Amino acid sequence: MKTITEQKPFDEIKAALGEAEKVYLVGCGTCATMCHTGGKSELLGMKDKVETIGKKVTGWMVIPTACDELTRDALIESAEDIEAADCILVMACAFGVQTVTLYLNKPVYPALNTLFIGREESPGCFTEVCMQCGSCVLAKTAGICPLVRCAKSLLNGPCGGSVDGKCEISPDTSCAWQLIYDRLAAQGQLDKLEEIEPIKDWSTSQSGGPRKVTL
Ligand code: SF4
Ligand code: SF4
Numbered sequence: 001m002k003t004i005t006e007q008k009p010f011d012e013i014k015a016a017l018g019e020a021e022k023v024y025l026v027g028c029g030t031c032a033t034m035c036h037t038g039g040k041s042e043l044l045g046m047k048d049k050v051e052t053i054g055k056k057v058t059g060w061m062v063i064p065t066a067c068d069e070l071t072r073d074a075l076i077e078s079a080e081d082i083e084a085a086d087c088i089l090v091m092a093c094a095f096g097v098q099t100v101t102l103y104l105n106k107p108v109y110p111a112l113n114t115l116f117i118g119r120e121e122s123p124g125c126f127t128e129v130c131m132q133c134g135s136c137v138l139a140k141t142a143g144i145c146p147l148v149r150c151a152k153s154l155l156n157g158p159c160g161g162s163v164d165g166k167c168e169i170s171p172d173t174s175c176a177w178q179l180i181y182d183r184l185a186a187q188g189q190l191d192k193l194e195e196i197e198p199i200k201d202w203s204t205s206q207s208g209g210p211r212k213v214t215l
Pocket of ligand 1: 129130131132133134135136137138145146147148
C-alpha cells in the first residue's frame with residue numbers, strides 16, 4: 001500500500017505550531033519518502049523553515065515506517081530530544097501521525113495532507129487506485145475501479161460525455177468506463193456490462209462510521 005501525501009502550506013503548519021517554541025520533527029522512510037514529502041531532505045528543509053520563524057528544533061528522525069508499531073521503539077530511543085520539545089511535527093501520512101499520537105503525551109501536528117492510496121505510474125506521478133469503499137466491484141469492472149477512476153463514480157457507466165476515450169472533465173483523463181469496456185472486450189466479458197449494478201450500499205465505507213475488523 002502506498003499512501004500519497006503532499007506537504008501542507010507552511011502558513012497552516014505555522015498556525016498549528018502556534019506559540020510552541022521547541023519542535024521535534026518526525027518523518028517516514030516509506031510512503032512519505034517515496035512521495036518526497038517526509039524523507040530526510042524534506043525534514044531538513046522543514047527544519048530550516050521552522051527555525052526561520054524563530055523556533056528551535058530539538059531533533060528529528062525518519063522512522064522506517066511511521067505507521068508501524070516499531071514507531072514506539074523509535075520514539076523511546078529519541079525520548080530525550082522529544083521530551084525537550086513542546087510539540088511534534090509529523091511528516092508522514094495521517095496513519096503515521098496517529099501512530100505517533102498513540103505513544104506520546106504531547107501535541108502532535110501533521111505537516112502533510114493525506115490524499116489517497118495510489119500507484120506511482122511514472123516517476124513522481126501518482127494515481128489513486130482505491131477509496132476503500134468496503135464492497136469491491138473490481139470483479140465486474142475488469143480490475144479498474146469506477147469509484148476512483150470515473151469522475152462521477154458511476155457504477156453503471158459510461159455517462160455519455162466521453163470524447164475519444166477521454167473523460168468530459170479533461171482531455172488528459174482517460175474515461176474509466178472506456179478503459180473498463182476495452183478490457184472487458186479484450187477478455188470476452190462484455191456480457192458483464194449487461195448486468196445492472198444496484199445502488200451502492202455505502203454503509204460499508206467510512207460513511208457507515210468508524211470501521212473495525214476483528215479476527
Ligand atoms: S470498488 Fe471499492 S474496494 Fe474496490 S477498488 Fe474501488 S474503492 Fe477500492
Ligand atoms: S466520461 Fe467516463 S470517466 Fe468521465 S464521468 Fe463520464 S463515465 Fe466517468
